[in-house]
Amino acid sequence: MGPPKLTYFSLKGAGETIRFILSYANEEFIDERIDFVKDWPKIKPTTPFGKLPILEVDGKVATQTSAICRYYAKKCGLAGKDDWEDLLIDATVGTFDDMRLAITNSHYETNEESKKKKIELLNRETIPFYMERLEKQIKENDGYFVNGRLTWADLWIVALLDLVNKTMKRTLEEKYPLFEALRDKVLAIPSIKAWVAKRPKTDW
């Protein structure tokens, strides 16, 4: 049937989570990168819900980044040992995404005054609130976000750091040593390291 084809824009963005997990799973995949201006208007109507990333596998089309990641996580030992562990992984992914969404939301704010206020609130309250609690979670889970060992929540969050940091114009994990150590640990996994070394260089 050939390898799965991931279609996304030519950036790390949210789709980088899937690339991390496919790489970790040693799953060969076609990293199809399309141009937002030139290609997307033509491709958009052919996608199930007008959104990327999508993953084509064995003639079927999958949507929704976290759904795709969860699917491959089960195949490569990055899921939980039981349903409760899965719940904790899902909750961690969802929690980080609450913060990420607040950050993205500020980025797309078109009213300049509102945007300034949102960014200020993020830096003063929202980001420290989440980062402190995530740091505590790493402390309580032997250096991982959850379940005391590597799960797809770790890959999810580390894959998204470039996006949130670029949006906020700073390194969010800078003052959180356990968070930094976990980031470095994930980036040192041979399959992830190889992927990061070979991926196209993009700003976002």
Added chain:
Amino acid sequence: MGPPKLTYFSLKGAGETIRFILSYANEEFIDERIDFVKDWPKIKPTTPFGKLPILEVDGKVATQTSAICRYYAKKCGLAGKDDWEDLLIDATVGTFDDMRLAITNSHYETNEESKKKKIELLNRETIPFYMERLEKQIKENDGYFVNGRLTWADLWIVALLDLVNKTMKRTLEEKYPLFEALRDKVLAIPSIKAWVAKRPKTDW
């Protein structure tokens, strides 16, 4: 250990998804409803990430609505038969939530002019776009959102209809007969019907 305790505000809101799935699973639960003004400021710092709903079960605390729903769905036959079916359920839940988030986002917009524009765009483009595709999905799945039978995606979406409809001040599924039929089918499930009959009456 006692029954699980769901803590949420005194409204249907997002937490209603968990109440639907616990009811379907015939899982006895404490439906703890707190007052946003009187109770929440005191309770907020005691929650893992300053958000509700949370579910306390066997002395442990779970967060994130979809994570909690997925956990109970596995226990009561509302999950997929295999990993791919689970992916399709997760994708459907995520897709509906993309629309729900766009709707919620308009609701919390404080700039009156931006709010008006957002609501107009929702009614003209976003909502018809999603509703048409979801209607098509029901057609292709024997009257359910996915996998040709009842899954937690059906309960998730039907439980959230009151919230999105109240926000948009109209019945979104009105012109989509398969969507309406699926809604009625879910609301006619005896355990769901019993829950809806006995739940506190709230506007939201």
